[in-house]
Amino acid sequence: MWISRARPAYLARVSPGSWMVLLWFAVTAYTVFEQTQTRHGISVLTLPFGDKVNEVVAVLAVLAAGRRRRRPLTALALLLFGTVLSVMAMAVADIPLLQYLVVDVALCYLAATRPARTSVTAGALALGTLLGYSGLRALSGMPDYGSTTVTAALATVIAWLIGHAVRQDHRHSEALREKATEQAITSERLRIARELHDLVAHNIGIVALQAGAARRVFDTQPVRAKAALGEVETAGRETLAGLRRLLGALREADSAEAANPTEAADLADEQSAPMPGLDDLAGLAATTSAAGVRVELAWSGPRRRLPPEIELSAYRIVQEAVTNVTRHAEVRSCRVSVHYEEAELTVGVVNPGPAATGTGSRGSGGGPVAGHGYGIVGMRERVGLLHGELRVGPLPDGGFRVSARLPLPPEAARTSRPSEPRPVLEATR
Numbered sequence: 001m002w003i004s005r006a007r008p009a010y011l012a013r014v015s016p017g018s019w020m021v022l023l024w025f026a027v028t029a030y031t032v033f034e035q036t037q038t039r040h041g042i043s044v045l046t047l048p049f050g051d052k053v054n055e056v057v058a059v060l061a062v063l064a065a066g067r068r069r070r071r072p073l074t075a076l077a078l079l080l081f082g083t084v085l086s087v088m089a090m091a092v093a094d095i096p097l098l099q100y101l102v103v104d105v106a107l108c109y110l111a112a113t114r115p116a117r118t119s120v121t122a123g124a125l126a127l128g129t130l131l132g133y134s135g136l137r138a139l140s141g142m143p144d145y146g147s148t149t150v151t152a153a154l155a156t157v158i159a160w161l162i163g164h165a166v167r168q169d170h171r172h173s174e175a176l177r178e179k180a181t182e183q184a185i186t187s188e189r190l191r192i193a194r195e196l197h198d199l200v201a202h203n204i205g206i207v208a209l210q211a212g213a214a215r216r217v218f219d220t221q222p223v224r225a226k227a228a229l230g231e232v233e234t235a236g237r238e239t240l241a242g243l244r245r246l247l248g249a250l251r252e253a254d255s256a257e258a259a260n261p262t263e264a265a266d267l268a269d270e271q272s273a274p275m276p277g278l279d280d281l282a283g284l285a286a287t288t289s290a291a292g293v294r295v296e297l298a299w300s301g302p303r304r305r306l307p308p309e310i311e312l313s314a315y316r317i318v319q320e321a322v323t324n325v326t327r328h329a330e331v332r333s334c335r336v337s338v339h340y341e342e343a344e345l346t347v348g349v350v351n352p353g354p355a356a357t358g359t360g361s362r363g364s365g366g367g368p369v370a371g372h373g374y375g376i377v378g379m380r381e382r383v384g385l386l387h388g389e390l391r392v393g394p395l396p397d398g399g400f401r402v403s404a405r406l407p408l409p410p411e412a413a414r415t416s417r418p419s420e421p422r423p424v425l426e427a428t429r
Contacts, residue, residue, distance in 0.1 A: 104159035111163025277311030301340030321349035321402040348403040
C-alpha cells in the first residue's frame with residue numbers, strides 16, 4: 001500500500017506515481033483483452049483513429065503521475081479524461097469498475113494527503129465524471145447498465161473514505177505526538193525548576209544566615225566572623241557548581257569549544273559529579289548546624305542502596321524542609337528521620353518548637369506562608385512522580401512536620417548496601 005509511510009525497502013524504491021502508471025497499463029490491458037474476446041461492447045461515441053487513443057491515454061497517465069504532488073486535481077482530471085477516452089475507444093457502453101480502479105487509487109491518495117476541501121473537490125470530480133458519462137449514454141439512447149455505474153460509484157466513495165480515514169489517523173497521531181512533546185517539555189521544565197529551587201533556596205538561605213551572623217560579630221569577634229564568611233564562600237561555590245552542572249545537563253558539552261583544556265576538564269568534572277543522595281544528609285545537617293540551626297539526624301531500619309531517583313528525591317525533600325526551618329521557624333532546631341522498610345522509605349523533618357507569631361515571612365513552625373514560594377509544590381511533585389505520599393502540616397504543640405513515604409521497587413527491597421554499620425541516632429550540631 002503506497003499510502004502508508006512505512007513500506008518495505010524493495011517497494012520504497014518505486015515511487016507512488018510509477019505504481020499508478022503500472023496499474024493503469026495493467027487494467028487497460030485486461031479491459032482490451034476482455035473486449036477483444038467478447039466483442040459485445042457498444043460505444044457511446046465511435047472515435048476515429050481509435051487504435052491510437054490508448055497511446056494518447058498512456059501519455060496522459062504518465063503526465064498525471066508526474067503532477068500528482070504539485071497539481072493533484074490536475075492529475076486526477078487527466079486520469080479521468082484518459083479513462084473516458086480509453087473506454088470510448090474500446091467500444092464499451094459504460095465505464096468498467098476495473099478501468100476506474102486507477103482513478104480510485106489516485107483519489108484515495110489525494111484524500112489521504114491533501115486538505116479536506118481539496119479531497120472533497122476531487123471526490124465530486126470523480127463521481128461527476130461517472131454520472132456525466134452515464135447521463136451522456138442515456139441521452140444517446142444507449143442501453144442502461146445502472147448496476148455497473150452504481151458499483152463504480154460505490155467503489156469511488158469507499159476509496160475516498162479510506163483516504164480520508166488515513167488522513168484523520170495521521171492527524172490524530174500527529175496531535176498525540178505534539179501533546180507528548182508538550183508534556184515532555186513541561187515535565188522537563190518542572191524538573192529543572194525543582195532542581196533550581198532546591199539547590200538555590202537552601203544554599204542562599206545558609207548564605208543569608210552566615211552573612212547576618214558575620215555582620216553582627218564583625219567588630220567584636222573577628223575570628224567567628226571570618227568563619228562565617230568562609231561558610232558563605234563555601235555555600236556560594238557549591239551553588240555555582242550545582243548551577244553549572246544543572247545547566248550543563250541541558251546541552252551537549254563540547255570540550256573543543258572550551259577556552260582552554262583546564263576549563264574543559266573542570267566543566268567535565270562538574271557535569272559528571274553524582275547527584276546527592278541519602279549519604280549526603282550528614283553533610284547537609286553539618287552545614288545547616290554551622291549556620292545556626294541544630295539538625296538531629298536519625299536513621300532506622302536496614303540501610304541499603306536505593307535507586308538514584310528515590311535517593312535524590314528523598315534528599316531534596318529533606319533539604320527543602322530544613323531550608324524552611326532556617327527561613328521560617330522561630331526555634332532553631334529540627335529533627336530529620338530516615339526510616340527504611342522492606343517496601344518503602346520514609347523521611348521526615350519535624351520542627352518541635354512553636355512557630356513565630358509575627359506577620360513577616362515566617363509561617364507555622366517552618367511551614368511556608370500560603371501563597372509564597374514553591375517548596376511544598378516541588379515536594380509534592382517529586383513524591384507524586386514516585387507514586388508516594390506527602391504529609392505537610394502543623395503539630396498540636398505549634399511545631400511543623402513534613403513526612404514523605406516513597407514506595408520502593410521490588411529489587412530495592414532485596415539489595416543490601418555494603419556500608420559500615422551506623423548508629424541508630426546521630427546528632428549533629
